[in-house]
Amino acid sequence: MSEIKLKVEYDEYEDGKRIETELEKLAASPEGAALESLIIGDWGQAYENSSEDIVKALVEHKDRFPALRKLFIGDMSFEECEISWIVQSDLSPLLGAFPELQSLKIQGGNELVLSSLKHDKLEELIIISGGLGKDVLSSIASAKLPNLCKLELYLGVDDYGFDGGLEDVLPLIEPDKFPKLTYLGLKNSEIQDEIALAVANAPILDRLETLDLSLGTLTDEGAEVLLASERIKGLKGIDLHYHYMSEEMVKRWQQSGLPADVSDRQQSDDDEDWRYPSITE
Amino acid sequence: MPPALIIPLAGLLGEQPLDLREQAEPWLKTQRSENAPLLRLESPGGSFEIERAIIALGAPDGIACEEDDSLHPYSGRPDPQPMSAVAALRLKESPGRLYHPAQWYRGYCRLLARLRRQGAELHDAEWQNDPEDIAVMTDKRRTQELLAAAGIAIPRPVVDDEPITGYESLRNAMLKARMHRVFVKLASGSAASGVLAYQLHPVTGAEIAMTTIGMERYNARPPIFYNSGKLKRYTDSVDIAAIMNWLYRHGAYAEQWIAKRGHDGRAFDIRQLVVGCKPCHAIARVSQTPITNLHLRSERMSLGEAGLAEEAIRRVGSTAAAAAAVFPRSAVAGIDVLVAEGSDRCYVADVNPFGDLLYGALHEGLDPYEWEMRELFRHQDKLAQRMNET
Numbered sequence: 032m033s034e035i036k037l038k039v040e041y042d043e044y045e046d047g048k049r050i051e052t053e054l055e056k057l058a059a060s061p062e063g064a065a066l067e068s069l070i071i072g073d074w075g076q077a078y079e080n081s082s083e084d085i086v087k088a089l090v091e092h093k094d095r096f097p098a099l100r101k102l103f104i105g106d107m108s109f110e111e112c113e114i115s116w117i118v119q120s121d122l123s124p125l126l127g128a129f130p131e132l133q134s135l136k137i138q139g140g141n142e143l144v145l146s147s148l149k150h151d152k153l154e155e156l157i158i159i160s161g162g163l164g165k166d167v168l169s170s171i172a173s174a175k176l177p178n179l180c181k182l183e184l185y186l187g188v189d190d191y192g193f194d195g196g197l198e199d200v201l202p203l204i205e206p207d208k209f210p211k212l213t214y215l216g217l218k219n220s221e222i223q224d225e226i227a228l229a230v231a232n233a234p235i236l237d238r239l240e241t242l243d244l245s246l247g248t249l250t251d252e253g254a255e256v257l258l259a260s261e262r263i264k265g266l267k268g269i270d271l272h273y274h275y276m277s278e279e280m281v282k283r284w285q286q287s288g289l290p291a292d293v294s295d296r297q298q299s300d301d302d303e304d305w306r307y308p309s310i311t312e
Numbered sequence: 313m314p315p316a317l318i319i320p321l322a323g324l325l326g327e328q329p330l331d332l333r334e335q336a337e338p339w340l341k342t343q344r345s346e347n348a349p350l351l352r353l354e355s356p357g358g359s360f361e362i363e364r365a366i367i368a369l370g371a372p373d374g375i376a377c378e379e380d381d382s383l384h385p386y387s388g389r390p391d392p393q394p395m396s397a398v399a400a401l402r403l404k405e406s407p408g409r410l411y412h413p414a415q416w417y418r419g420y421c422r423l424l425a426r427l428r429r430q431g432a433e434l435h436d437a438e439w440q441n442d443p444e445d446i447a448v449m450t451d452k453r454r455t456q457e458l459l460a461a462a463g464i465a466i467p468r469p470v471v472d473d474e475p476i477t478g479y480e481s482l483r484n485a486m487l488k489a490r491m492h493r494v495f496v497k498l499a500s501g502s503a504a505s506g507v508l509a510y511q512l513h514p515v516t517g518a519e520i521a522m523t524t525i526g527m528e529r530y531n532a533r534p535p536i537f538y539n540s541g542k543l544k545r546y547t548d549s550v551d552i553a554a555i556m557n558w559l560y561r562h563g564a565y566a567e568q569w570i571a572k573r574g575h576d577g578r579a580f581d582i583r584q585l586v587v588g589c590k591p592c593h594a595i596a597r598v599s600q601t602p603i604t605n606l607h608l609r610s611e612r613m614s615l616g617e618a619g620l621a622e623e624a625i626r627r628v629g630s631t632a633a634a635a636a637a638v639f640p641r642s643a644v645a646g647i648d649v650l651v652a653e654g655s656d657r658c659y660v661a662d663v664n665p666f667g668d669l670l671y672g673a674l675h676e677g678l679d680p681y682e683w684e685m686r687e688l689f690r691h692q693d694k695l696a697q698r699m700n701e702t
Contacts, residue, residue, distance in 0.1 A: 038654065078492070079515060110579045
């Protein structure tokens, strides 16, 4: 798959380089016409400038990217910008502009809006954040994505924007919401146990191939219910890596014969009983 | 093994310090080689007793002949709340505690000045690393200044028309320069001690400081600062200001936080050893956090394993060699090199006089010490040969 990443470094931005210009150049080139995957990295002072301008530019040049199937907005490391400081915007115009799009990946939940999530062909929606707001969760719950196979959401913590609760997550696991869903990730969460409890015996599991509850604060409490579930036995993959389970619980998973990843065990601090998901920034 | 004498610090400090000659003479007498033996100073980070003795040496009420501040680049600036020699010697060990960085550095420079004087009288031995160079390398402000003057690429220092003296002036300078992400470092801190990765949001004023520095506050006395070994994340202005002001009182240096090249989603920096102007052993320190030379959550690997191509590895080596050449009287230096993400440009972040403590690293089958001995004496042999030929 042909893939290009566009970004503007600190020095380049100070020298006047702008990502919209880089996109225009790409749009006018033969690479753009053949491009299948586009990654938008640091668009220059991403903690100050929102993704609005790059969204506008992409929409404006939509006809120059006929082969585009994968889009990632916000690919930047902690060296470039804190995830919670990335200023996003309303990304739904991208769906309208690219009817052939198969995968949309977003990093940064701050000021993220998905006002109208409607797309006939989208197969993957992935959102990485330190805290995903309940308005975004509500937008996803009322989305019309009949072809969605993979939904992967990094829910995060209250401090960084997860202002909802389990009740905002539950609508996402209604079995007929996304009829083609085979991969469900409700991860990187400070309520990972509650999610595990809610999902462990949910009918949606009958349809899924992979359940991803990794990177969060899963303890023996949630793990126990999952392990006891009949429904998870049909899964092809159970991703629980980065967790706070006990050594005994990890052994039980390893001996269960289930296709579970229980690596990267975390231990809470000695002095505080403090547990946190992997991405909280 | 070719001759090199490691000078331990313990005997040189305390009530009745040994003369360098006393320390070295018995050993020197046994040397038959035509090569001038090398004197290698032991690293000062060895023990609490040594650290305490150095702080005592930096006291304002020491012996007159021991107050040679000629090697201290900023000796005119008084240390904050100096400790008397007696008080310093009464310090109790508290693991991780940052007792008094400014006075430690003053004491260290005085020790180096004494060793330099005494070394000048030893005609049959040479310093592997000149004490004056060691004094400079131990202060990041002076080191970076010299590197910049020599045209070596360094992360941009934070500067302003007025000197930066603490939290407020640093923030003003950052906003003026539109440099919102910086590293603030204790000028004479070692390794990861006294480093703060600081971000300031220009619009909201929100700030994040990531550091291993911890602070304990008391009601009736000043706070104490320590290295917790764990990375802490401060977002409260009061805490951040307290730490930063303390760092600046003891001497601090702030520079642009360059986005470093990553490996596997983690950032890394490089420790490149340079011996006799030639780059040799190098390791990449890959970390999940911005502070790469922490042992916590960080991994060491070769530059190739970290994803650098041959050409980039060569550039890291030549950048480090150029930095080491700024100190021609020092044969061994461990240079910290950053490779910028995207541009792949190399920047020198630090020069370490004891930077050859790279456990397990091999270059052409030799560990750093073996390599040093081979290189340094080969150089001397060549010189001796040429002299014989004339």
